[in-house]
Amino acid sequence: QVQLVESGGGFVQARGSLRLSCAASGLTFSNYRMGWFRQAPGKEREFVAAISGNGGNTLYADSVKGRFTISRDNAKNTAFLQMNSLKPEDTAVYYCAAKYQFEYNYWGQGTQVTVSS
Numbered sequence: 096q097v098q099l100v101e102s103g104g105g106f107v108q109a110r111g112s113l114r115l116s117c118a119a120s121g122l123t124f125s126n127y128r129m130g131w132f133r134q135a136p137g138k139e140r141e142f143v144a145a146i147s148g149n150g151g152n153t154l155y156a157d158s159v160k161g162r163f164t165i166s167r168d169n170a171k172n173t174a175f176l177q178m179n180s181l182k183p184e185d186t187a188v189y190y191c192a193a194k195y196q197f198e199y200n201y202w203g204q205g206t207q208v209t210v211s212s
């Protein structure tokens with residue numbers, strides 16, 4: 096049974112930092128591209144960042160480029176999202192997801208990030 100468990104969310108003031116973690120189990124982690132998504136109240140879920148299985152390729156939404164960094168540790172089956180210079184508009188539930196080929200097959204339960212102004 097595949098499980099993705101996010102942690103590291105919380106409450107932070109604007110310009111602060113948080114580091115999210117996504118612990119994976121039940122899958123061959125290095126075979127999966129990992130992504131981070133977020134959903135703010137009243138809005139659709141949106142893509143934040145993604146990283147290839149070997150960590151060599153990353154992709155970011157324009158809104159977070161230069162502030163967020165996605166990484167992974169395949170030895171620990173964990174993906175990370177380092178979030179710096181946080182803004183109130185970054186407030187959302189953040190989800191990690193695992194993609195094998197064409198779509199994200201597995202999703203975590205989400206972790207809340209709240210940024211105050």
